[in-house]
Amino acid sequence: MDRFHVLCLFILSTVSICIVNGCMCDFSRRPDKVCMADFVLKAKILREDLDFGEYGDFPIQKNYTVLYKKRGIFKGSRLLGSGNTAVIQTSGTPWNCGTTFELNKKYLISGFESDGSFFTNICQWNPEYNTVLSTRRREIRKTCRDQSGLRENDI
Incomplete structure (x- = not known):
């Protein structure tokens, strides 16, 4: 009976932590997250x-207002349109998967689009841009292009 109680306690603890x-x-993996994203941009x-x-x-x-250049769009240029700013939304708290960006810093932001709005969270890959090696940035462009079957302008 002791083992049963220990097992029940373990299961309840695990469920409680998750909740x-x-x-x-x-x-x-990081490349998969980037390629599954609807948009990726500097x-x-x-x-x-x-x-x-x-x-x-x-x-x-x-709601983060971001500034980007066309050449800074790794993926999702059709979604982002012809402008150079976008509003990217995230949950307000980390326990609801919200992410935090610092003002005036550049990031490689990945996320998803829904009904014309852009979203990201801590489950996406959103590193500071200067921490991503140039070889990694080229690899991301190529990997997404090859896996999606899209032309360079679509990514």
Whole structure:
């Protein structure tokens, strides 16, 4: 009977930890995450707007206004359109998978699009741009192009 109680306690603890943490990411490799993303771009963070909703204690959403150049789009140029700014949304808290960017820094941001809005989270790959080696950046462009079957202009 002791083993049964220990097993039950272990299962309950595991389930409780998963529920409390709230955010769980899959274990995809970095190239797979980038290629599964709807968009990947080099962007400078211009502005952060916090939406506190009706409760006001914690932000429920962060909206980042980013500046990008056409040549900085690794993937998703059709989604991003002809402009040079976009608003990228994320959850307001890390326990809901929200990510945080620093103002005036450049990042390689990957994410997904839904109904014309752009989203990212901590499960995506969003490193500071200057930490990504140039060989890695070329590899990302090539890998996404080869796996998707798209032309260079589509990526």
